[in-house]
Amino acid sequence: MYLSKTDILNTDHVRRLLIINAISGIKPANLIGTKSSDGRANVAIFSSVVHLGSQPGYFGIITRPDSDIRRHTMENINENGLFTINHVHADFIENAHYTSAKFSDDINEFERCGLAEEYLYDFDAPFVKASQLKFGLKLVEQLHIKSSDCIMLIGELQHLVIPDNAIDDRDYIDLAASDTVGVSGLNNYYGLEKIGEFPYARESEVPEFKG
């Protein structure tokens, strides 16, 4: 199937969202935990976490400024400057998915979606107890992306938890061992199966390939 820019602009709204949200490939499924200044916890699923740097670790999350669904997350991060990123594992994808509903202000999304809050390391934002690989971040930068009218919040890593069975003696993290899942588009979830690993690529060691 071929679609030009014009075809896409003329496509039904829902169809366009489903297609365009899926074409960049698999996305990570993460739950973001936050707390408002008056102490109310929130959790919401994001597929837009992106790695930005490794000293000690910078990660961005992207959302629309007018997003009803993720408004609480963004407000909370701006209020107290802290958030957590928690892997979604296969055994709670349904709970995680439904955190994407637009809940009334008096609802605690953790309770409503059957996810327990967890507080660790004196860090004042909730982790997701069921998540085995999770980290806490401090807000350090916020960018407006003009062309698509998005906001990227950038956090610096403060605390990191990795399950011992998901990291080997070469420091490779195995996302299949932790049962971490990915998401495609808005609502399709994928399990992961390791199919290959290759060394750091040096020009002198690149195999001879046939075209």
Add this chain to the structure above:
Amino acid sequence: MYLSKTDILNTDHVRRLLIINAISGIKPANLIGTKSSDGRANVAIFSSVVHLGSQPGYFGIITRPDSDIRRHTMENINENGLFTINHVHADFIENAHYTSAKFSDDINEFERCGLAEEYLYDFDAPFVKASQLKFGLKLVEQLHIKSSDCIMLIGELQHLVIPDNAIDDRDYIDLAASDTVGVSGLNNYYGLEKIGEFPYARESEVPEFKG
């Protein structure tokens, strides 16, 4: 395993890169095709493609300004303003991986890595022939991320190709049907298996979960 920010800063450089590049979860494996102003084609693997908007489609790619490996990609996009994003499928992950080597200036990464260039729709940047799901973009914005000293290039969708067997009558794209792969960290590749789909989440339709 627990690591504080201080632990991470005191960790060996390679170990830190391996861990921090992997903790955000699964990342999409995409090949970016570009062409310099004097007509030299380039292809390089990126795991940092991120969806930013859907009308008609905005996508960002993130890299370091001082990256030797991806320098040609960034230079070419700045020169001619066009690039392609091409899914990596399971049958050519090794070819795709080795595009991450830092090649000499006179090397055509397509040829050296056994990947054929393809030109479609009068678009002046190369697609990857072996890739079934691919799209062409026009550079519309460039942002500097100060905290981690990264560059995000933002492209607007111009042309989109989706294999007919990978999209169903509900407009869901099936990344398992297209054999699209994901990457963890710097060098671990994962196949995808669909494990769940859920409807658009409305508060009134959220199931009763037990905590």
